[in-house]
Amino acid sequence: MLATRGLTWRIGEVAIVDAVDIDLAPGEFLGVIGPNGAGKTSLFNLITGLRRPTEGQVTLDGQDISTLPPHRRARLGLGRTFQASSVFGSLSVRENVRLAVQAHRGGSMKLWRRAAADREVAAAADAALDRVGLTHRGTALAGTLAHGEKRKLEIALLLAGEPRVMLLDEPMAGVSAEDVPELVQVIRSLTGDSGRSVLMVEHHMDVILELADRIAVMHHGALLACDTPETVMANPTVQEAYLGEEL
Amino acid sequence: MDAVILLTLTGLGLAALYFLVASGLSLVFGLADVLNFAHGLFLGVGAYATWWAAGNLPGAGSDGFGFVVAVAFGVAAGTLMAVLVELVLIRPLYSRTIEQVLVTVGLSLAGVALLQATWGADARPFPRPEWTRQVTTILGAQVPNGGLLLIVAAVLVLAAILAFLQWTRYGLIIRAGVENREMVTALGIDVRKAFTLVFAIGGAAAALAGALGSVYFGTVSPQQGGSLLIFAFIVVVIGGMGSVVGSAYAAVAVGLLQQFVNYYGTSGLGDICVVALLAVVLLLRPQGIAGKVATA
Amino acid sequence: MEPILAVQDLSVRIAGLHILQGVSFTVAPTGVTVLLGRNGVGKTTTLRALVGLTPRNGEVRGTVRMQTQTLLGQPTHRLVRGGLGYVPEDRCVFAGLTVAENLRLAERRGSTAAYDRVFALFPELQRRSRQRAGSLSGGQQQMLAIGRVLINDNRLLLVDEPTKGLAPKVVTEVAEVLARVAESVPVLLVEQNLAVVRRLARDAVVLAAGQVAWTGDAQRLLAETELTRSLLGVGSAEGHHTAPGSSHTAPGSHHAAPGSHHAAPGSGRKDGH
Amino acid sequence: MTEVKSPEVTAPAAAVPSEPAGWSRLRPFLPLVVLAVALILPYSTLHLPGIFEGALNSPGTLQLLAVCLVFGGLAAGYDLLFGRTGMLSFGHALYFAAGVYGTDILITRVGLPLWQAAPLAIVGGIILAGLVGAVALRTVGIAFAMVTLAFAQVGAILVARDFGGLTGGEEGLPLDVAGVPSGLVGVANTVNLYWLALAYLVVVVFVVHRVSNSPTGRVLAGVRDDERRIGVLGLDPYRFKLVAFTLAGGLAAAGGVVYCLIVGGASPHITSSELTLSLLVMVVLGGPGTRWGPVLGGILYMYLDHRLISVGSSGAIDALPAFLSRPLSQPLFVLGTVFILAVYFFPGGLASLAPRLALLRNALRLGPRRES
Amino acid sequence: GSPQDTANGGGDSAAPVKVGLVYSQSGALASYGKQYIEGFRAGLDFATGGTNKIGDRAIEITEVDDAGDPAKAVSAAKDLIGKGNKIIAGSTASGVALQVAPIAAQNKVLFISGPAATDAVTGVNKYTFRSGRQSYQDVVTARSFIGDPTGKKVVVFAQDGAFGDANEAAVKEIIGGAGATVSAVRAPASATEFTPFASQIKSAKPDLLFVAWAGTTAPAMWQTLDQQGVLSSTTVVTGLDIRASWPTFGAAGTKISFLSHYFDGASDTEAATAAKAKIPGGTLDLFHPDGFAAAQMVVRAVQEGDDDVEKMITALEGWSFEGVKGTMTIRAEDHALLQPMYQASLTGSGDTFTATAQKALTGDEAAPPVQAMKG
Ligand SMILES: Nc1ncnc2c1ncn2[C@@H]1O[C@H](COP(=O)(O)OP(=O)(O)OP(=O)(O)O)[C@@H](O)[C@H]1O
Numbered sequence A: 001m002l003a004t005r006g007l008t009w010r011i012g013e014v015a016i017v018d019a020v021d022i023d024l025a026p027g028e029f030l031g032v033i034g035p036n037g038a039g040k041t042s043l044f045n046l047i048t049g050l051r052r053p054t055e056g057q058v059t060l061d062g063q064d065i066s067t068l069p070p071h072r073r074a075r076l077g078l079g080r081t082f083q084a085s086s087v088f089g090s091l092s093v094r095e096n097v098r099l100a101v102q103a104h105r106g107g108s109m110k111l112w113r114r115a116a117a118d119r120e121v122a123a124a125a126d127a128a129l130d131r132v133g134l135t136h137r138g139t140a141l142a143g144t145l146a147h148g149e150k151r152k153l154e155i156a157l158l159l160a161g162e163p164r165v166m167l168l169d170e171p172m173a174g175v176s177a178e179d180v181p182e183l184v185q186v187i188r189s190l191t192g193d194s195g196r197s198v199l200m201v202e203h204h205m206d207v208i209l210e211l212a213d214r215i216a217v218m219h220h221g222a223l224l225a226c227d228t229p230e231t232v233m234a235n236p237t238v239q240e241a242y243l244g245e246e247l
Numbered sequence B: 001m002d003a004v005i006l007l008t009l010t011g012l013g014l015a016a017l018y019f020l021v022a023s024g025l026s027l028v029f030g031l032a033d034v035l036n037f038a039h040g041l042f043l044g045v046g047a048y049a050t051w052w053a054a055g056n057l058p059g060a061g062s063d064g065f066g067f068v069v070a071v072a073f074g075v076a077a078g079t080l081m082a083v084l085v086e087l088v089l090i091r092p093l094y095s096r097t098i099e100q101v102l103v104t105v106g107l108s109l110a111g112v113a114l115l116q117a118t119w120g121a122d123a124r125p126f127p128r129p130e131w132t133r134q135v136t137t138i139l140g141a142q143v144p145n146g147g148l149l150l151i152v153a154a155v156l157v158l159a160a161i162l163a164f165l166q167w168t169r170y171g172l173i174i175r176a177g178v179e180n181r182e183m184v185t186a187l188g189i190d191v192r193k194a195f196t197l198v199f200a201i202g203g204a205a206a207a208l209a210g211a212l213g214s215v216y217f218g219t220v221s222p223q224q225g226g227s228l229l230i231f232a233f234i235v236v237v238i239g240g241m242g243s244v245v246g247s248a249y250a251a252v253a254v255g256l257l258q259q260f261v262n263y264y265g266t267s268g269l270g271d272i273c274v275v276a277l278l279a280v281v282l283l284l285r286p287q288g289i290a291g292k293v294a295t296a
Numbered sequence C: 001m002e003p004i005l006a007v008q009d010l011s012v013r014i015a016g017l018h019i020l021q022g023v024s025f026t027v028a029p030t031g032v033t034v035l036l037g038r039n040g041v042g043k044t045t046t047l048r049a050l051v052g053l054t055p056r057n058g059e060v061r062g063t064v065r066m067q068t069q070t071l072l073g074q075p076t077h078r079l080v081r082g083g084l085g086y087v088p089e090d091r092c093v094f095a096g097l098t099v100a101e102n103l104r105l106a107e108r109r110g111s112t113a114a115y116d117r118v119f120a121l122f123p124e125l126q127r128r129s130r131q132r133a134g135s136l137s138g139g140q141q142q143m144l145a146i147g148r149v150l151i152n153d154n155r156l157l158l159v160d161e162p163t164k165g166l167a168p169k170v171v172t173e174v175a176e177v178l179a180r181v182a183e184s185v186p187v188l189l190v191e192q193n194l195a196v197v198r199r200l201a202r203d204a205v206v207l208a209a210g211q212v213a214w215t216g217d218a219q220r221l222l223a224e225t226e227l228t229r230s231l232l233g234v235g236s237a238e239g240h241h242t243a244p245g246s247s248h249t250a251p252g253s254h255h256a257a258p259g260s261h262h263a264a265p266g267s268g269r270k271d272g273h
Numbered sequence D: 001m002t003e004v005k006s007p008e009v010t011a012p013a014a015a016v017p018s019e020p021a022g023w024s025r026l027r028p029f030l031p032l033v034v035l036a037v038a039l040i041l042p043y044s045t046l047h048l049p050g051i052f053e054g055a056l057n058s059p060g061t062l063q064l065l066a067v068c069l070v071f072g073g074l075a076a077g078y079d080l081l082f083g084r085t086g087m088l089s090f091g092h093a094l095y096f097a098a099g100v101y102g103t104d105i106l107i108t109r110v111g112l113p114l115w116q117a118a119p120l121a122i123v124g125g126i127i128l129a130g131l132v133g134a135v136a137l138r139t140v141g142i143a144f145a146m147v148t149l150a151f152a153q154v155g156a157i158l159v160a161r162d163f164g165g166l167t168g169g170e171e172g173l174p175l176d177v178a179g180v181p182s183g184l185v186g187v188a189n190t191v192n193l194y195w196l197a198l199a200y201l202v203v204v205v206f207v208v209h210r211v212s213n214s215p216t217g218r219v220l221a222g223v224r225d226d227e228r229r230i231g232v233l234g235l236d237p238y239r240f241k242l243v244a245f246t247l248a249g250g251l252a253a254a255g256g257v258v259y260c261l262i263v264g265g266a267s268p269h270i271t272s273s274e275l276t277l278s279l280l281v282m283v284v285l286g287g288p289g290t291r292w293g294p295v296l297g298g299i300l301y302m303y304l305d306h307r308l309i310s311v312g313s314s315g316a317i318d319a320l321p322a323f324l325s326r327p328l329s330q331p332l333f334v335l336g337t338v339f340i341l342a343v344y345f346f347p348g349g350l351a352s353l354a355p356r357l358a359l360l361r362n363a364l365r366l367g368p369r370r371e372s
Numbered sequence E: 001g002s003p004q005d006t007a008n009g010g011g012d013s014a015a016p017v018k019v020g021l022v023y024s025q026s027g028a029l030a031s032y033g034k035q036y037i038e039g040f041r042a043g044l045d046f047a048t049g050g051t052n053k054i055g056d057r058a059i060e061i062t063e064v065d066d067a068g069d070p071a072k073a074v075s076a077a078k079d080l081i082g083k084g085n086k087i088i089a090g091s092t093a094s095g096v097a098l099q100v101a102p103i104a105a106q107n108k109v110l111f112i113s114g115p116a117a118t119d120a121v122t123g124v125n126k127y128t129f130r131s132g133r134q135s136y137q138d139v140v141t142a143r144s145f146i147g148d149p150t151g152k153k154v155v156v157f158a159q160d161g162a163f164g165d166a167n168e169a170a171v172k173e174i175i176g177g178a179g180a181t182v183s184a185v186r187a188p189a190s191a192t193e194f195t196p197f198a199s200q201i202k203s204a205k206p207d208l209l210f211v212a213w214a215g216t217t218a219p220a221m222w223q224t225l226d227q228q229g230v231l232s233s234t235t236v237v238t239g240l241d242i243r244a245s246w247p248t249f250g251a252a253g254t255k256i257s258f259l260s261h262y263f264d265g266a267s268d269t270e271a272a273t274a275a276k277a278k279i280p281g282g283t284l285d286l287f288h289p290d291g292f293a294a295a296q297m298v299v300r301a302v303q304e305g306d307d308d309v310e311k312m313i314t315a316l317e318g319w320s321f322e323g324v325k326g327t328m329t330i331r332a333e334d335h336a337l338l339q340p341m342y343q344a345s346l347t348g349s350g351d352t353f354t355a356t357a358q359k360a361l362t363g364d365e366a367a368p369p370v371q372a373m374k375g
C-alpha cells in the first residue's frame, strides 16, 4: 500500500534519513522504534510531505506521491499525528473535529453556507469525539486542554479524516498510565477496520508489542531491521542499540 | 569609469546610512521581537539632541572635538529615550506583538508631533564640521566626505555589534531570550535587563544614524527619521531578521542598486527595483539572505 | 527532619479555571519526592507556580517556603539563583544556540560550573557541543535540558516528566542520572512512568481534582495494588500492558532504591477529595 | 520567531456572566436597533455640543459620520485577514487605493459613468488582490507582511509618479462629478453619501460574518491557529488564504469606491503604508476577531482623527500654558497618545469592554437586591 | 428636520459675514499656514480700516485645520458650507486646493485658494480664485535670467509627481517656446542621494538649470549639486523658499540665482508697511502676501456682492488692487492673479542670510498664459 524506496534526507553531509525502504501492506500495523534522534519523525515528515526528500520516492497504491504537497497526500488517505501536539488552539474541541470532518468530506470552500448547519458533519465529529472519550470537553478551547487530552483530540482529528494510512508519532507520550489502555483500545479499533494500515512510532515497548504486526528499527537514519516483534526483540544489535540495560 | 566609481562610493555611503538605521532596527526587531515603528523617532531624537547640544551645551560645538561631544550627547539622548521607552511602554507588552506595533506606532506619531511642536515642522540647518561638506577626490571621482564618514561609522558599528553578540555573556542571553524568554529566567537570568540593553543599543545606533544622517543631509527635521524607516525595514527583511551581518549585505545591495538604477534607468525605477528585490528575495528565501532556516 | 519545601494551601486559577484548589504538601530534604496524578490534574501547573512561571492571566494564592525563604511573588530568576533548579516539561532548549552555548548560558555567577559532572552524565552533549540545539533529537534535547540545570549547585530541583518521549535505554540512563543527583540534592519530580517512579521515589504526592489525594511513602503506594488502583487508576503497578515502559524494561528488579526505607510515621494518610 | 502571533480570540459567550432575561432576549436585536437609529439619524436636528460641530443632520456631521462608517467597514474587512485568518498584511491600503483611484480615473479621465466605473474598479481591486496574494502568500509571518508592504509601496510610487498625468501625483485627482448621479453631488446631498456609507458598512459586516461562520470560515480559523495542521488534514491552506485575501481586497476596493464619492476625489495619502497601519490600529483598538470590535474601532479612530484637529485648534487648548498647548494642538500627538493609552487601558480592544460592563452591571444589580 | 436641509445662508444685512478658512495648522505645511493666517489677519485689518467690519456687518471667521489632507479639507468645507459660509479660503497644499475647488463649484460658494501653487487651480471653475502665485509665474521669472533664450540649452531638474510635471511643462512651454532646447532630469521626491542626478545634469552642460524641488531633502540636493560642481559651471535658478530655509542652502545659497514670490523687503508698498506692523515678529515672509491678498479679496467680494456669490464673482473678476507686493490684478478670463515677481540673491553665511532683490517683474511681465475657464 504505502512504500518508500531509497528514501533519503540529507542536511549538508549528514543523512538524517538514509535510504529507507519500507513496505506497508493493507491492514498492516508497523511499529517504528529506534533511539532518540534516529530519524523517525523525519521519516514521517518525508512521507507526509512536510519535508522534501533529497533522494528516493514515496508511493501510495503504486502512485508516486513524492512531489505532492501535504494536503494532496492527505486527500489520498494519508493521515498523521504530531510528536508535539498540534491542535487548533483557539477553536473549541468540537469545532476542531468538525473542521477535520469537513476537510475530509470536501466542500470546505463554501463561503455562503452556515457551517453550524451541517448536521452530517456534526454527527461525524461527535462520533469521533466519543470514540476518544472527549465528549465532555467538547466546548473547551483546545488550547487550554492538558497534554493528554490534546493527544486524544489529535487522534480524534485523525479519525475524522478516515485515513487509509495513519502515521502516529508517539501517541502515548505524556499520556497518563491510566489512559494508556484506553488509547491503545482506540488505536486498535482503528486498525480493525478493513484495509487500514498504521505506521506508529512509540517508545513504550509494551504498546508496540501489543499492537504491531511487524517492527521496524531505525538507527542513525537507516533501517536496522524490519521483522516480526519476536525476531526484532531477539536481535542482539537491536538490544544493544535501542533497548539498553534494563532498569 | 569615473561615473561608476562615483556611483559606487556614493552608493556605499547611502548603504552605510541604511545600515546605521537598520542595525538598531534589526537588533530590536530580530532579537527582542519588537517591530519598532518608533525607531524613526529615536533617529529624530538623536539628531535633534545633537543639534541642540552643538548650540547650547558647553564644550560642544559644530567642529572638531566639540562636534564629537555634540554627537555623543545625541547618542546618549537616543539611548536614554530608548531605555525609557522599553522600561515604561514595551516591558509590560512582551510577547504581545500586535500591541507593541500599536504602541510604537502611537509613540512615533506622538513623538514626531512633539518634536514638531517644540522645534517646528521646517528643516533646520545642522551644525557640522566644515570638512564634511567637502569632497575627496578618489580615482577622479568627487566623493562627498559626509558619505565617507557614514561608511566608516557603519563599519565600526557593525564590528562592535557583532563582537558584542558573539563574545559577551549579554550577547548570549539576548540570543537565547529571543527564543524563549521564560526559559532564560528559569535559568536564573533577569532577562528584562537584557532586553533593556537591546533597546539601549538599538536606540544608540538609531541616534548615531540620526546625527550622522543629519550631517549628510545638512539639516534636521521631524519627519526625516520616518522617511528613512521604510528602506531600513526593507534592508532588515532582505538581510534576514535579527541578522546584523545580513542587514549589512542587504544595505549594500539596496544602496548600490538604487544608485545605479537611478543613474542608468529612469527616475523612480530605483525604488521600484529595491521593492522588487525585496519581493524576489523573500519569495526565494522567506527568511532573508542571512536568516536562519526555520526548524521543523 | 525539616522539609526543604513546604507548600501550603496553594491555589492556582488560570483564565477562570480553578486548577489547583488548596494544595498542601512538603518535600523532604533528601531523595526524590514524586508528584503523581492523571493528565491535566495540575502537576505542571504546580511546578510552574513554585518557580513563578504562572501565565499572565493566572492567579496564585497560598504560601510556599523553601527553608526560611518565601517563594511566591518573587521573580523567577531570583528564585533560580537562590538554588531552585527547574527542568520544564517540553525541554525548552534554545534551538538557535549551540549545545555549548546552552550550557554556558546556564552558568551562574559565583558558583563553579560543573561541566565534568554534566559531560560525565551525558557524553553525547560533549560530542555535540558545537551543534545547534534545535537540530538535536528529542532525547538529546532532554539531556541538554537536564544537563543545563545540573551545571549549577542547587538546593532543590523541580523536574517535569524528564522521560517523556525517550527511548527505553535513555529512560534508564536518565533515571540513573536522577538517582545520582538525588543523592546530593532533593528532587521534586513529576513522572508518568511508574517504573521510573519505582526506581527513584521515596515520597509520593498524588493529586486528584485539584487537591492532594494522598501523600506518603512512594514504595508503599506502588506496592499496595489497592491504593495504586484507586489513586492512579492503574490495574497493577506491574500490569503487563498498562503502565507504559514498565513491562519489558522494568521487571522490577531494583526495588530498593537508596533511601527508600524511609517511612515517616503518619504518612500514608489518605486525604478525601 | 517569524510567526506572527495571531490575536487571541475572546472566549465564547459562556465567559460572560449570565445576564438578565429581558436583556438577553433583546440582545440579538441590538444591531438592528442600532441600524434603525443610524438610518433615521439624518432626520434629527439634535445638537450634541462637543461631540459634533453642528446638528446631527448638518452636512458637516453627516460627512464626518460617512467617513467614519466607511472606515468601520474597511476595518471589518481587514479583520477578515488579520483577526480571523491570522494574516498580518501591511499592504491593505493598496486595494482601497485601487478602489478610490480606479473609480476616480475611470470617471474623470476615461469619462465612464459611475455605474460602470464602480464595478470595474471593484473587479480591478479583486484581480489586483488575487495577483498580489498569489505571490505574497508564498511567504508567511513577517515576510508576508513585508511583501505586501512592498507591493503597496510600488502602488504608492506609481501613484506619486503620476504616469501620463493619470493620478495627479501628490496633488491628487478631484472627481469629475459629471459622471456621478446628481443625488450624490453637493453639500445638500451629503445625506445620500451617508446612507451609501452605511450601506457599505452593513454589506461588509454581513459578508464578513457570513463568511466566518461558513465552512470556509472554520478553515480560516484553523489556518490562524496552525497552518501546517490544515495541510495534513487534506486542505490547501494557500487556497483558503488566497480566497480570504482576495475577498478582503474586494471589500476594501468597494470601500474605496464609496470613499471616493464621499471625499470627491483621490489623494496619495490613501496609498501610504500609514493607512494600513491605521487599519491595524483600528482593528486592535476594537478587538480583533470579534463581531463588532473592528467596526467600532474603525469608526472611533476616524472620528478621533478628524475631531482632534478641531479640538487642537480650539480656544480651550490655547488657554493652557505653552508646554501643554503646543503638543496638544498637534492632533497626531493626541492621537498617538490615545493609541498608547488604549493598549494599556483596553487590552483586548473595545469589544472586551462589553463583558466587563456586563460584570459591572451585574455587580450593581446584585448589590441592592441582596440588601432587600 | 430633513436631511437635505442646510442651515440658511442668511442674507440679513446685519448678520455677520461668515468666512471659513481651511488651511494647514498642523502637518508638514504648518509654517506656510501660519504665515498665511497672519497675513490674512493683517490684510483684514488693512482692508476694513481696523474695524474688522464690512459696512455694519461683523466678520465671523471660522478656522479649520486640514493637516494637509484633502479628505479632511473636504469634510471641513462641507461643514462650513452647511453652516452657511459663502466664502471659503485657505488651501495651503495644492492637493487641498484642487479638491476643495469642485466642492465650491458644486455648492456655488466662493473659494479663494491660498499658497497652493498648482497651475491647475487657475481657471478650474468660475467660483475659484487664487490669492497666491502659481508655478507658471515662477517659470516666467526664471526665464528673465537668461535674456534671449534662443539656442540656449536649458535643463529642468524636478522631483517626480505633479509639482515636477507642472514645472517641466511650464519650462518647456515658456522657455522652450521662446527658442531654447529644454530637457529634464527627474528624481524621486523621496531620494536621499543625489549624485546620479548631479552627474546627469553635469554631463548635459546646460546654459541654465532650473530646479523645482520642495521638501526636506532639498539641502542634501543642493549640497550634492555644489559638491559635484554643477553650481559653479552654469546658471542655476530656483524658487526662494521661506526665510527659515535660507540657512539650509549653506554655501550653495550664494551660488544660486533665485526667483522669488516674496521676501521681507522685496517691496515697499503701503500694504507691506501695514502688514509688517501687524504681523507677529514684524518680518514678512513668503506667504504673508497670500493671506493678505485673500483678506482684501474677501472684503471686496462682500462689499460688492453682499451674500450673492454671483455678484461677488463679478466684483472680483478684473479687479486690480494694491497688495503687499504692489499692484495685483485678477484676470477675468481665468482668475489668475497677476502680481509682481522678483529676482533675488542671497548673501551671508552660517545662520544669517540676507536676500536682496535684483529685479522686479511687473504683474504683466510675469503673467502666465491664459487658460480657458473649465467650469
Ligand atoms: N494557560 C492555561 N489556560 C487555561 N487552562 C490551562 C492553562 N494551563 C493549564 N491549564 C489547565 O490546567 C489543567 C492542568 O494542567 P497541567 O498542565 O498542569 O496538567 P498536568 O498534570 O501537568 O498534565 P500532564 O500530565 O498532561 O502534563 C488542565 O486542565 C489544563 O487544561
Ligand SMILES: Nc1ncnc2c1ncn2[C@@H]1O[C@H](COP(=O)(O)OP(=O)(O)OP(=O)(O)O)[C@@H](O)[C@H]1O
Pocket: A011, A016, A034, A035, A036, A037, A038, A039, A040, A041, A042, A043, A083, B295, B296, C134, C135, C136, C137, C138, C139, C140, C165, C167
Ligand atoms: N532541521 C534539522 N536540522 C538539522 N538537524 C536535524 C533537523 N531535523 C532533525 N535533525 C536531526 O535529525 C536527527 C533525527 O531527528 P528526528 O526528530 O527525526 O528523531 P526521532 O527519531 O524522531 O527522535 P525522538 O525519538 O527523540 O523524537 C536528529 O539527530 C536531529 O538532530
Ligand SMILES: [Mg+2]
Pocket: A040, A041, A042, A083, C138
Ligand atoms: Mg521524534
Ligand SMILES: [Mg+2]
Pocket: A147, C043, C044, C045, C089
Ligand atoms: Mg504536565
